[in-house]
Every structure is written in C-alpha cells, then in structure tokens.
Amino acid sequence: MTALLKTVGYGFLIIILSPFVVLGLAIFAVYAIIVYLFLEISSLLLFFTGKSFKNDDMETIKLKEIMKKEEIYRQNMMSQPINTVPQHGNNFPPQNNNYYPPQGTNNNYQQQQNQENLNQSSLFDETKKDGDNNE
Amino acid sequence: MNNLLIYLPLLVQLNEKEKKAIGIIAIILLGILLLLGLIARLLLSIKDRKGREIDNYMYDLVSYKIITTPFQFRSYVFKRETKKLYLNNRWALRVFILMAIALIIYVSTFLSGDWNTIWKILDDLFLEIEWPTTKMFGLTIISDWPFIKTPPVIYLTLNGYVTYVAFIISLWCGLNLIGTCFSFSAKIDRSNKVSSKAFGKNLDNMGGNNRGFQ
Numbered sequence: 001m002t003a004l005l006k007t008v009g010y011g012f013l014i015i016i017l018s019p020f021v022v023l024g025l026a027i028f029a030v031y032a033i034i035v036y037l038f039l040e041i042s043s044l045l046l047f048f049t050g051k052s053f054k055n056d057d058m059e060t061i062k063l064k065e066i067m068k069k070e071e072i073y074r075q076n077m078m079s080q081p082i083n084t085v086p087q088h089g090n091n092f093p094p095q096n097n098n099y100y101p102p103q104g105t106n107n108n109y110q111q112q113q114n115q116e117n118l119n120q121s122s123l124f125d126e127t128k129k130d131g132d133n134n135e
Numbered sequence: 136m137n138n139l140l141i142y143l144p145l146l147v148q149l150n151e152k153e154k155k156a157i158g159i160i161a162i163i164l165l166g167i168l169l170l171l172g173l174i175a176r177l178l179l180s181i182k183d184r185k186g187r188e189i190d191n192y193m194y195d196l197v198s199y200k201i202i203t204t205p206f207q208f209r210s211y212v213f214k215r216e217t218k219k220l221y222l223n224n225r226w227a228l229r230v231f232i233l234m235a236i237a238l239i240i241y242v243s244t245f246l247s248g249d250w251n252t253i254w255k256i257l258d259d260l261f262l263e264i265e266w267p268t269t270k271m272f273g274l275t276i277i278s279d280w281p282f283i284k285t286p287p288v289i290y291l292t293l294n295g296y297v298t299y300v301a302f303i304i305s306l307w308c309g310l311n312l313i314g315t316c317f318s319f320s321a322k323i324d325r326s327n328k329v330s331s332k333a334f335g336k337n338l339d340n341m342g343g344n345n346r347g348f349q
Binding site: 004006007008009010011012013014015024025028029031032033035036039040054057059060062063066067 | 165167168169170171172173174175176192195196199201202211214215217218220221222224225228312313315316317319320
C-alpha cells in the first residue's frame with residue numbers, strides 16, 4: 001500500500017516537475033547541437049592536420065602508464081625464482097632472493113650450515129651403520 | 136472557504152448516477168497518476184543506471200590519485216561526457232542536416248517553395264479524435280470514450296514518400312538527441328553528487344567496510 005501511494009506521489013511529482021524536466025532537456029539539446037557544430041569543425045581541422053579526435057586525454061594516458069608500470073612490476077615479481085637459500089638467523093639479508101652470501105663471511109650462517117652438515121652426516125652414518133649391520 | 140461550502144449541499148443531494156460518475160472519475164485520475172508514477176520510477180532507475188557508467192572510468196582515476204579534487208572530478212566528467220555526447224550524436228545530426236538540405240532543395244525545385252503541401256501530408260498522417268463532453272457542477276468534463284473524427288490518410292505519391300522519409304529521419308534524430316541528452320544529464324548529476332563524497336573523509340568506510348561510492 002505504501003509503495004502504491006509512493007508511486008502515486010511520483011505521479012504528482014512528475015506532473016509538477018515535467019515543465020522543468022522538459023526545459024532542462026531542451027537546454028541540454030541546444031548544448032548538444034552547439035557542441036556538435038563546434039567539434040565537427042574542429043575534428044575536420046584535426047583530420048587535415050593528421051591528428052585524431054579520438055585520442056586519449058592526458059588523465060587516461062597517465063593512468064595507462066601507471067597501470068603498465070604496475071603490470072611490469074607484477075610480472076617481475078612473478079618471474080623471480082623461489083628462494084633456494086634457507087634463511088638463517090637475523091643477520092641473513094632477506095631483501096633479495098637472488099643474493100647468495102659469500103661463504104665464510106657470515107658466522108651465523110656458517111655455524112648453522114655446519115650444524116646441518118653435522119646432522120646430515122650423522123644421519124648418513126646411522127643409515128650407513130644400519131646398512132652395515134644388514135650386511 | 137465560503138465558496139467551497141456552497142457546493143456542500145450539492146454533494147449531499149447527488150443522485151446515484153452522479154455518485155457513480157464521481158467514483159469513475161476518481162479511479163481514472165488515480166490510474167493516470169499511478170501510470171505517471173510508474174513512468175517516473177522507470178525514468179529514475181534508467182537515470183541511476185546511466186549515471187553509474189562514470190564509475191567505470193572514474194574509479195581508477197581516483198584510486199590512482201590522478202584526480203585529487205572534487206572540482207577536477209566534475210570538470211573531467213563534463214569534458215569526457217561532452218566528447219561522448221558529440222560521438223553519440225554526430226551520425227544522427229549529420230544525416231539530419233543532409234536530409235534537411237535535400238528537402239529544402241526538393242521543395243524549392245519541385246514544389247516551387249510551397250511548404251504547405253508537406254505540412255498537409257504530415258497533418259493528414261495522424262488521426263483526429265474527439266472526446267464527448269458533458270456539463271457537471273458547471274464544469275465541462277469527458278463523459279465517454281473518444282471517437283475518430285478524421286482517419287489518417289496516407290499519400291502514396293512522391294511528395295508523400297519524401298515527407299514520410301523526412302519525418303522518420305527527424306523522429307529518429309530527435310529521439311537519439313533526447314536519449315543522449317538524458318544520459319548526459321544523468322552523468323553530470325551523478326558526478327555532482329559523488330565528487331564530494333569520493334574525496335571526503337568518511338568514517339563509515341573505516342574498518343574494512345568499504346562500500347565504494349554510495
């Protein structure tokens with residue numbers, strides 16, 4: 001019922017406002033015709049000077065440039081290899097994944113590496129021992 | 136107020152037929168208002184949909200901070216939509232101008248500049264209807280369905296064809312112009328409404344409740 005009354009209210013409103021709506025549309029129509037005449041002549045002039053009217057405006061060009069840069073940045077991020085060097089300790093530089101620290105310069109890295117090697121060798125020894133026993 | 140009170144005894148003394156007539160008139164008026172209301176609602180929804188078309192290109196421009204002020208926002212929309220207005224209207228107006236030139240040449244050459252022939256053909260294209268009326272409470276009001284006074288006449292001659300083609304082209308051009316102007320006004324209206332909201336600090340959008348332009 002409320003929706004029906006609201007619709008009837010809109011009907012009243014359109015009766016009252018219709019002259020203003022028609023006036024507004026007429027003003028826009030006159031504006032459209034003036035714009036047409038002006039831009040038709042300017043597009044003709046542009047055509048003979050070898051330019052196009054449909055070229056992007058400055059803001060769109062700027063936007064396209066930014067989006068292109070963003071796309072390139074994203075592609076670079078995607079194409080980078082996965083971090084192959086495990087991150088050890090706080091001193092290990094995490095900024096660049098392609099950075100391989102020279103051996104012997106980072107004490108923490110070397111210590112942990114040695115510890116890992118030690119663990120691996122002990123594991124190897126154990127398996128070897130098992131193997132030996134089996135033999 | 137005293138003038139209105141004069142009619143009060145009249146309302147009391149109404150017979151059944153007159154009461155029925157008043158009821159029918161009230162229902163017809165309500166129906167007309169309802170129909171107009173539905174048309175208004177439809178136009179408003181179309182306006183809203185057309186206005187939202189600016190969001191497609193303005194969202195990126197605002198989010199990448201290429202446009203930073205409400206004034207820039209409005210002026211950019213106006214500039215871009217003016218260009219679009221030209222692009223949407225150009226072929227209709229070109230055809231209309233060519234048609235008008237051709238019609239002027241035709242009338243001045245074959246009809247010796249007699250435009251009355253063209254206007255008569257156009258006038259006869261539409262049927263003429265007459266509404267039967269009756270006097271009630273001192274007012275002349277419609278009492279029955281209308282009847283056709285003069286039926287439409289179609290001229291299958293060269294003058295007729297030229298007139299009909301010119302009329303159809305003018306109608307198409309006019310409708311196209313009204314449609315594009317309506318769309319243009321809807322977009323300008325939306326840009327005026329949204330421009331301040333797009334850059335204003337709104338606490339409603341804090342805490343991840345970003346609902347975009349409302």
